[in-house]
Amino acid sequence: xxEKLVRVLYVEDEPDIQVVARLALEMVGGxxxxxxxxxxxxxxxxxxxKPQLILMDVMMPGMxxxxxxxxxxxxxxxxxxPVIFMTAKVQxxxxxxxxxxxxxxxxxxxxxxxxxxxxxQTIWERxxx
Amino acid sequence: MLEPxxxxxxADRIAALRALAILDTPPEERFDRLTRLAQHLFGxxxxxxxxxxxxRQWFKSSQGLxxxxxxxxxxxxxxxxxxxxxxxxxxxxxxxxxxDNPLVSGVPHIRFYAGYPLTLRTGQRAGTLCVIDxxxxxxxxxxxxxxxDLAQCVSEELEWGRQLARASEHALFQARYxxxxxxxxxxxxxxxxxxxxxxxNPAAVALFGYTKQEAVGQRxxxxxxxGRENEESGILARILxxxxxxxxxxxxxxxxxxxxxxxxxxxxxxxxxxKITGTSRIVRDxxxxxxxxxxxxxxxxxxxxxxxxxxTSIRGSLGLMAGGVAGExxxxxxxLVDVAYKNCERLILLVNDILDMEKIEAGKMxxxxxxxxxxxxxxxxxxxxxAYAQQFGVTYELAGDLSDVTLFLDINRxxxxxxxxxxxxxxxxxxxxxxxxxxxxxxxxxxxxxxxQGCGIPGQFRGQIFQKFSQADSSDTRKKGGTGLGxxxxxxxxxxxxxxxxxxxxxxxxxxxxxxFPLWRQPIPAGADEA
Numbered sequence: 001x002x003e004k005l006v007r008v009l010y011v012e013d014e015p016d017i018q019v020v021a022r023l024a025l026e027m028v029g030g031x032x033x034x035x036x037x038x039x040x041x042x043x044x045x046x047x048x049x050k051p052q053l054i055l056m057d058v059m060m061p062g063m064x065x066x067x068x069x070x071x072x073x074x075x076x077x078x079x080x081x082p083v084i085f086m087t088a089k090v091q092x093x094x095x096x097x098x099x100x101x102x103x104x105x106x107x108x109x110x111x112x113x114x115x116x117x118x119x120x121q122t123i124w125e126r127x128x129x
Numbered sequence: 130m131l132e133p134x135x136x137x138x139x140a141d142r143i144a145a146l147r148a149l150a151i152l153d154t155p156p157e158e159r160f161d162r163l164t165r166l167a168q169h170l171f172g173x174x175x176x177x178x179x180x181x182x183x184x185r186q187w188f189k190s191s192q193g194l195x196x197x198x199x200x201x202x203x204x205x206x207x208x209x210x211x212x213x214x215x216x217x218x219x220x221x222x223x224x225x226x227x228x229d230n231p232l233v234s235g236v237p238h239i240r241f242y243a244g245y246p247l248t249l250r251t252g253q254r255a256g257t258l259c260v261i262d263x264x265x266x267x268x269x270x271x272x273x274x275x276x277x278d279l280a281q282c283v284s285e286e287l288e289w290g291r292q293l294a295r296a297s298e299h300a301l302f303q304a305r306y307x308x309x310x311x312x313x314x315x316x317x318x319x320x321x322x323x324x325x326x327x328x329x330n331p332a333a334v335a336l337f338g339y340t341k342q343e344a345v346g347q348r349x350x351x352x353x354x355x356g357r358e359n360e361e362s363g364i365l366a367r368i369l370x371x372x373x374x375x376x377x378x379x380x381x382x383x384x385x386x387x388x389x390x391x392x393x394x395x396x397x398x399x400x401x402x403x404k405i406t407g408t409s410r411i412v413r414d415x416x417x418x419x420x421x422x423x424x425x426x427x428x429x430x431x432x433x434x435x436x437x438x439x440x441t442s443i444r445g446s447l448g449l450m451a452g453g454v455a456g457e458x459x460x461x462x463x464x465l466v467d468v469a470y471k472n473c474e475r476l477i478l479l480v481n482d483i484l485d486m487e488k489i490e491a492g493k494m495x496x497x498x499x500x501x502x503x504x505x506x507x508x509x510x511x512x513x514x515x516a517y518a519q520q521f522g523v524t525y526e527l528a529g530d531l532s533d534v535t536l537f538l539d540i541n542r543x544x545x546x547x548x549x550x551x552x553x554x555x556x557x558x559x560x561x562x563x564x565x566x567x568x569x570x571x572x573x574x575x576x577x578x579x580x581x582q583g584c585g586i587p588g589q590f591r592g593q594i595f596q597k598f599s600q601a602d603s604s605d606t607r608k609k610g611g612t613g614l615g616x617x618x619x620x621x622x623x624x625x626x627x628x629x630x631x632x633x634x635x636x637x638x639x640x641x642x643x644x645x646f647p648l649w650r651q652p653i654p655a656g657a658d659e660a
Contacts, residue, residue: 014438020445027454059434088437110441110477113448 005124009051010035011042011068012086013060020113021055029117039063043071046078053124054078055107058087058098066101073102082127084120086111131226133207142210142253143183149255149291152180152187159286160190163258167279168192171272173241173262178283179206180247180256193261203230205261209244210254215273218242220265241266243273245280250288258283316412319398324349324361327407336391336414338384354382368397368408378415390419429487436480444473482614486597489621496539496625500649503534503575507566510547517552522560525551528567534575537649542622546630549615550579550642557583557640570648578643585636594632595620619644 008031012018018035025033034049036042040063046054054072058065065085072078085098088109095106105123107116136142146152160178168176175193179186186206187198201207205227209216221227221240232239244259258280310317316333320326329344337344337352353361360379367374374395380388392415398407447470449455451463458466488494504527511525518525536543554564558581565580586594597617616630623630628646 014442016442017438017445020442020449023449023454024445028449028452088434088441109437110444113445113454114452 003052005031005052005121007032007049007051007053008034008120009042009046009049009054011037011039011054011056011060011065013037013057017057017109021116024111024113024116025120028114029120031117031120039065039068039071042068043075046072047075050077051081053120054081054083055086055120056083056103058085066098069101069103082124084123130203130229131208132202133204133211136211136254138253141251142181142255145249145251145253146180146182146255149249149287150294151189151287151290152182154189156190160283161192163279163283163286164190164192167258167260167276170275170279171243171260171262171266171268173260173266175261177206177259177261178247178256179204179244179259181206181210181254186256189256199232203232205239205242206244206257206259209257209259210246213246213248213254215277216242216244216246216257216259217268217273219267222265238263240264243268243276245277247280247284247287249284255284255287313411316414317409318344318349318412319407319409320349321407322365322405328409333412336383336389336412337381343384352381354380354388364395365408368395369405371397381412389414390416426491429484433480433484437477440473440477440480444470444477447473482618485618486614489618494621494625496542498537498539498626500535500537501540501543502532503536503568503577504532506540506543507547507568507577510544510551511566513544514548514551514555518555518564521555521558523555523558523562523564525555525564525566528565529569531568531570531575534568534570535649536575536646538626538646539622542626546619546622546644547577547579549619550644553615553642554579554581554583554640557581557585559583572648574645574647576643576645578641580639580641582638583640585638585640586632586634587636591634595630 056065082104164176178190186204221233241262244257246254316336317330319328392413395410397405632642634640
């Protein structure tokens, strides 16, 4: 059996989406959620929060998702932490590109808030298969 | 009078004469000076270059005669071309062949005739150089020899004229090509098999920045950017195999070091024996087009992102409220939230449709087909669209339970097509109506049809129904919703999956839209139904 998913770090620059995601993941999904507004913020706070899974927006000002992921991988603790990209920028070829960067999967935006935690859970449980 | 008989090679002779392209052309000094010489040499009033056509003799050059042609059957020259020796009549009045010839017995009363045939290189005799007098004459052998020499000069002039005409035709032809190449907007370049540039037109100068002097004699390799060195050898191998290369899109290097997007068409240059000695290529600058394509893709991607970001917040907020996550809503607030949520969903569909359309046009729509039992999938489609149909007071009914029918499809794309057909049927149906979904199969194909009793497809609109942004009544866009892209997208999807889409409509009676797919033959393992 896979370990139970509790601690989720969400990196998202858009405050409105943060609000929606917090309700969707905490209230609906029951996860313990930490939200960071930038890639830099995530790199600073991740070691302390110790997430089991990271959800990450792709297009962010400053450091974008793929760059943040690359830096995160340099930290030994997070060398293998599963990362799911959440992006509105899903064009042909891009999903494969994100997976090639080491993302576990991609959840397209706009996501359905009532089923988001279910999607995350499914991806989490599938990861060892 | 004896009419001149046809020579044995008359048909060939006429063909050779016509090929000279000289009949009925204006007089030319190069012939006239020879007839003048002949006239003086014999001291006669008349000297002619006479060409024997099928029914007439026509004078290319004539001294002392007003007419330009006379009938062949009364001609002296018609006799003269029967032999390659001189044809000599010292006194026609005494010659039984000519005594009663109208030209002898009447005006102009010809008495003396001496004519040498004009023999062409191919052997046929085109006509004569002849001298004529109105009184009997004796001539010396020396004079006849000179007449023969002059006749040979005339023959050469005849042949020379043909060569000249060919040369000028060739020059004209060449000049035309040179001007086409010079004024072409596409670069036209040729090179040897060793890769040495041999021609370079003005468009090539404009495209690559090298002048003709700088380019000709140089190697083609100077135009190839690093990393593409192998392209040329691949191209050459294909050309040597006899292939033509058309619209090969690649990148080339200009003199200034800039990369240029180009489309290249290449054909072999053959020598007289058909051996390939080099290649010629037409190079089109597609930098502009490539840039526009890139911009378009970027624009679509950006718009998609910019629209989806606010939509994510709106849909998320409304979805959580409608789902009761933020607490129970009073009934009126709940119905308003439902309206907002529904319209937000519609907006997302529109963005998705536009993106799908773009993917279809760019040929980039992804498909992940798998084997799937049709009936459970159809039930899923009906359930998914039931709520939508209820808005119009319409219900769906599935007829025919072919539960063992298996197809090889991309499930999500199939559901997308069904959603389009089911929602169309519902929104164009009268309230309280039933939309019937039927499945029929034969040995190789299965047809899924969706029938409604709605207003149908008006005759004049039938040809456009699968075109972008088409709705029969443009006011429908507001009344009925939809993007006008649904059927276009459906058709593209169905065809990509090897199927067919069509319709049959009797307005207000029965309108049937159907899709057909090939049956999947291999059995699917038990339990794989609910994929």
